Amino acid sequence: MSLKLYNTLSRKKELFKPINPEKVGMYVCGPTVYDHAHIGNARPIIVFDVLYRLLRYLYGEAHVTYVRNITDVDDKINARAAQEGVSIGEITARTIKQFHEDIKALGVLPPDKEPRATEHIEGMIAMIKTLIERGHAYEADGHVLFSVSSDQSYGCLSNRSPDEMRAGARVDVASYKKDPMDFVLWKPSPQEARGGGGAGGKQTSLPGWDSPWGYGRPGWHIECSVMSEKYLGKTFDIHGGGADLIFPHHENEIAQSTCAHGNAVMAKYFVHNGYLQVEGEKMSKSLGNFITIHDLLKTEKFGGRKWPGDVLRLVMLKTHYRQPIDWTTKALEQAYGELYGWKEKILSLKVSFQEGNRDYYSGFPPAKTVIDHLKNDLNTAGAIAELHKLAKADDISDGHSLFATLNFLGLASFDSMARFETYQEGTTIIDDQDINVGRVEELIDNRNAAREARDWNEADRIRDELDAMGIVLKDGPERTTWEIKR
């Protein structure tokens, strides 16, 4: 059992001990839905999906609850709606749909709960009330602010003291704050915006809800404190997200939750994934290297081609989740070769993905060596090394094991393998490519006729023609197979 996880709270790898092994809870901060999710957003989605799968394996599927929220009230959303001249609801609905399509291709399991901020406004108001009653928050100039000085342990997660942060502050402080560190729990929306996004009414620039402090909207952090309590309880096991959320988001969540709950610990383990860069540079719109999941899957913007979702996933898993990762074309190409090499190996071992085999393979356990690596703070790179070892095997049960392990890691499914098998002849993915299969096979027939006649010039000419189409041939002992050039 002994799962070890690096806990940001202690900055150490710790033995994971669930509060209740019958009910393991994990909360992960999901996307703010104002634009396509970018590849940096994909990292926590994939990392925590692996952790979710591992927890389900260790504690049983029925005993793990994974909550990943959707932030659908945020000023970035408001700005986007105003910019496009459409309603806030239109922006969020469109973005959520796109998000789900994108991450489905990444092989992630749906979380057990996917709560939305706008559906929990009442809970937020209630928690803010409690914080005011307990002297942890105050109303000022239409805002409600959390009083950082009222929380003795503020800074425990990000390991900084409020004093240091005050000294280092570089931003002008709003005049209504008692302390520069105080952060917003509730802020006013203009009355003329009434009927806006929050209530789903006419198009306006700002959403709002009635509250004891007037018409307004919640600050960013309060939603996670409220929703995690609602679905997982006051104290739960794992809280995850990107390292960029450590401060201020998670720090503020902890402050809100512990103060609202009479000092109960919010989450026992805080787990954070590292940053992602693109070709050695920080990803930013101004640098022009901003890359979305959708761009990678469906366009040729990155590396001049489309990339299969399982390849994107493997690239993420090849680097340990806490390490920085550099997103490069080269890394994608290499992962492509590795992943499809494994898949070809599985088929070469005569593992068949005909419908009747589905149940048999689904019951095949993942390799223990891989599980062992994952139990060591999600050492996916070590796990992948084990996959390479498995792939050296040469009997069918090893093929089953390799498939089961890839399946466990979300890198192959029965359906994707069945599709792959149908196109066997060595093809990789045809799905997203515009390949005229009939034409390809016709040319191959012509070439083989030329080879039969020992007309090597013509045979080579046809191979060059196919090469120009992006097709690579392999002359086997029985027949000629082909695949899309990688």
Next chain:
RNA sequence: GGCCACGUGGCGGAGUGGUGACGCAGCGGACUGCAAAUCCGUAUACCCCAGUUCGAUUCUGGGCGUGGCCUCCA
């Protein structure tokens, strides 16, 4: 300026106080009309300095380098 993370062979990337993971590329060989694929074999590393130690890439200190965070709204 404060805080944090990271620095391994041509590239990616684990790990460890003492037998130099793993993959890709490279090189040699088998196979092949030629290729591709596949198979076998193989060289190359632990940012710098000092300390602890019988011994450090692994621990400690310093330096250098890279990246990140330093409060909603702007």
